[in-house]
Amino acid sequence: MTIVKPRPPISIPQAAQETSSGYAWYVVFVLMTCYSLSFVNRQILSLLVAPIKHDLMISDTRIGLLQGFAFAVFYTFAGLPIGRIADRYSRRNIISLGVFLWSVMTSLSAWAASFWSLFGARMGVGIGEAALSPAAFSMISDYFQKKRLSVALSVYSMGIFIGSGLALIVGGTVVDAVVRWKTVTLPLLGTIASWRLSFLAVGLPGFLFVLWLRSIKEPLRKNLLRSADGRVSHLSLRETVSQVSQRWKSVCGISFAMIFQSTCTFAFVGWAPTLLQRIHGWSAGQTGRALGLIIMIFGCTGMYLGGLLTDYWQQRGVHEAPLKTGALSAAGTGIFFVASMMIPSVKWTLILAVPGMIFLGLAIGSSYASLQMIFPNQLRAQVSAFFLFVLNLGGLSLGPLLPGVFNDYLFRNEKMIGPSVALTIGLASSLQYILFRATYRPYREDYGLMHSATELVNKWVAKNAL
Numbered sequence: 001m002t003i004v005k006p007r008p009p010i011s012i013p014q015a016a017q018e019t020s021s022g023y024a025w026y027v028v029f030v031l032m033t034c035y036s037l038s039f040v041n042r043q044i045l046s047l048l049v050a051p052i053k054h055d056l057m058i059s060d061t062r063i064g065l066l067q068g069f070a071f072a073v074f075y076t077f078a079g080l081p082i083g084r085i086a087d088r089y090s091r092r093n094i095i096s097l098g099v100f101l102w103s104v105m106t107s108l109s110a111w112a113a114s115f116w117s118l119f120g121a122r123m124g125v126g127i128g129e130a131a132l133s134p135a136a137f138s139m140i141s142d143y144f145q146k147k148r149l150s151v152a153l154s155v156y157s158m159g160i161f162i163g164s165g166l167a168l169i170v171g172g173t174v175v176d177a178v179v180r181w182k183t184v185t186l187p188l189l190g191t192i193a194s195w196r197l198s199f200l201a202v203g204l205p206g207f208l209f210v211l212w213l214r215s216i217k218e219p220l221r222k223n224l225l226r227s228a229d230g231r232v233s234h235l236s237l238r239e240t241v242s243q244v245s246q247r248w249k250s251v252c253g254i255s256f257a258m259i260f261q262s263t264c265t266f267a268f269v270g271w272a273p274t275l276l277q278r279i280h281g282w283s284a285g286q287t288g289r290a291l292g293l294i295i296m297i298f299g300c301t302g303m304y305l306g307g308l309l310t311d312y313w314q315q316r317g318v319h320e321a322p323l324k325t326g327a328l329s330a331a332g333t334g335i336f337f338v339a340s341m342m343i344p345s346v347k348w349t350l351i352l353a354v355p356g357m358i359f360l361g362l363a364i365g366s367s368y369a370s371l372q373m374i375f376p377n378q379l380r381a382q383v384s385a386f387f388l389f390v391l392n393l394g395g396l397s398l399g400p401l402l403p404g405v406f407n408d409y410l411f412r413n414e415k416m417i418g419p420s421v422a423l424t425i426g427l428a429s430s431l432q433y434i435l436f437r438a439t440y441r442p443y444r445e446d447y448g449l450m451h452s453a454t455e456l457v458n459k460w461v462a463k464n465a466l
Contacts, residue, residue, distance in 0.1 A: 024143040024152070027216045031136045032156045034099055034209055038129045039163020040202045041106045042071055044171050045122070051195040058115045070119045072396045075126035076389045083134040083385025084240075091135035091381070096213045098131025103206025110196040110203070134385040141372040141380055142219040147315050149372060150322060154307030154365025161299030161361065164269055165292040170198070172273075172288020243379055244386070247446045250374060251383070253439030255390040257326055258367050260432040262395020263402070264333050264360060267424045269295065270400040272341075272353070275417050280346040290350060298354050302329075302361025310366040319447040322370035325362050326436040332359025334429030341422035349418075363432075374446040398428070 045052070049063055086094050105124030112118035136156060144152045185191045244251060272291055276282040282290075306325050313321035333356060340352035368384070375383050406420035407413070 025155075027143055027219075028140060028152050028155050030212060030216055031095070031132075031140070032159045032162075034095065034132060034213070035136070035156060035159025036162040036166065037099075037159075037202070037206060037209060038102065038132055039160055040167045040170070041102055041125055041163075041206075042075075042129060043164060043167035044198055044202055048171060048195045048198060051193065052118075055193050055195070056112070056115060056118065062115050066115075066118060066122055070122035071126040072392060073126070074123045075130050076392045076396075078127045078130040079134055079385040079388055080382075082131050083382040086131075086135040086138060086381035086385075087379065090218050091139045092213060092216055092218045094131050094135045096210050098128045098135075099206050099213065100128070100210050101131075102128030103203050103210070104128075106199055106203030106206070108203075109199040110192070130385075133388055134381040137368055137372060137384040138381040139219055141369075142222050146369075146373055147311055150310035150314065150325075150366045150369040151304070151307035152365075153368045153372070154303040157365040157368060158300040158303050160265075160364065161295050161303070161357075165294075165296030165299070167292075168269075168273070168288040168295065169292035170201070170288075172284045172286070172292070176283060176285035240379060240382060243375070244383065247374055247442075249442035250439060250446045251371065251387075253435055253442065254323070254326075254367055254370055255387050256394075257330075257432050257435035257439070258363070258387070258391050259394035259398070260428040260435070261326070261329065261333075261360070261363050261367075262391050263398040263428040264337065264425045264432070266395055266399025267403055267421050267428070268337060268353075268356075268360070271403045271417060271421045275341070275349070275421065276346065278417060279415060282346075291353075294350065294353055294357055298357035299361045302358035303365050305358065306362030307365045307369075309362070310369065319444045320440045322366040322373075323436045323439055323443055325366040327433050329359050329361075329363035330429045330433035330436065332356070332362070334426055334433075335359075337425045337429075338422045341418045341425070363436075370443070374443070374450050399424070402428075 045067055052058070052066075053063060082094065082098075102125045105121045105128060108124075109118060109121040112121060137153065140152050140156060141149060181194060183191050184194050184197055186197075269291075273284075273287045276287045276291070277284065306329065309328075310321045310325045313324060318324065336352050336356035336359060340349050340356055343349055343352065368387075371383050371387055372380055402424040403417065403420040406423050407417055410423075411420060
């Protein structure tokens with residue numbers, strides 16, 4: 001089959017009934033709730049380190065492998081082939097299978113009797129969660145016009161902070177409870193260690209979510225790349241790579257900018273609890289509840305405001321609107337979080353973290369939308385999977401790592417964890433700002449070519465339909 005060569009791909013509208021706005025937002029809500037659950041599943045282990053080490057008799061190194069390698073590597077690499085499948089088959093069914101798999105594996109974690117059995121369960125959680133976001137991004141992009149897409153994807157992305165906040169709140173409460181009672185007796189299960197109950201509490205609800213996903217419909221795919229004879233093109237891997245390479249400046253600029261945004265996120269989420277406990281003497285429960293509420297409320301606020309701001313600029317002809325939002329996010333994140341981590345007063349640490357979280361959240365949903373706007377439907381899930389691959393491989397590695405490295409080798413003092421986090425966020429947010437600004441021009445070109453070609457084809461189809 002001969003593929004149309006000019007860049008960007010030709011998009012031909014398809015006759016179909018318009019999806020109601022209310023139903024489209026219902027789909028976003030369902031997917032956002034699944035995303036929240038996924039973050040609770042992946043992060044609950046971080047606050048159960050002490051009882052797991054004691055019961056399974058494993059080292060800190062193996063705990064690190066369970067939190068990082070076992071989940072992150074399989075999560076990032078599995079997303080690439082799953083993204084390609086999602087561009088061809090039912091995205092709703094792929095998400096349902098993913099939720100089912102991670103729920104099974106999280107629940108099985110409660111029965112882990114050794115490091116390797118828990119490692120296998122964490123690997124399964126990573127593979128299951130890899131099915132969600134690439135398919136969800138593509139679905140939401142078919143439910144919303146580009147003028148509302150940034151807000152829609154920002155609302156979906158609130159799952160990051162809702163799930164992270166709930167994990168801190170629930171995990172902190174569990175850790176405090178473990179100090180008081182070591183085991184719990186349940187019907188059918190008998191007596192089990194109390195930390196195992198946490199995995200059941202977050203794993204079992206996932207099976208209800210699988211049923212809930214049946215209430216949403218697979219949307220009609222829009223902005224499809226077509227061959228010269230008008231038929232929908234099924235791109236080979238080589239043709240997919242060719243399409244991505246045509247926009248490499250935008251893809252690389254946005255992806256690497258968001259690596260540093262993710263570095264800021266994981267540096268704060270990963271080390272702020274240690275700051276409150278190590279420096280200010282807070283308990284795990286106090287820490288989890290305080291940081292959990294800040295992350296949930298103000299992180300989500302930032303995401304929503306970022307979507308609104310991007311859509312506002314977009315409707316006024318600012319094609320690089322998502323990138324402008326990303327640059328603004330970087331500036332505010334650097335200013336407020338550096339101050340928050342450096343100040344000696346715990347009250348002001350938390351107060352300054354509020355605007356820090358708002359600015360941190362601005363860039364997330366808008367950056368997801370930015371790539372959806374410059375690619376045809378057949379590539380959206382794959383590009384999203386690649387974006388998440390780069391983002392998570394970089395951010396999940398650098399965010400938790402750099403503060404520890406600075407603390408051990410630069411400051412050489414465990415009480416300097418605040419300056420170590422501040423230095424990490426200061427450097428990362430500066431690089432985020434530079435990369436977003438440097439990508440303005442190539443992104444404007446990619447956006448303009450994609451949508452000017454779409455408008456020309458729409459006019460041609462309308463003329464010939466008369």
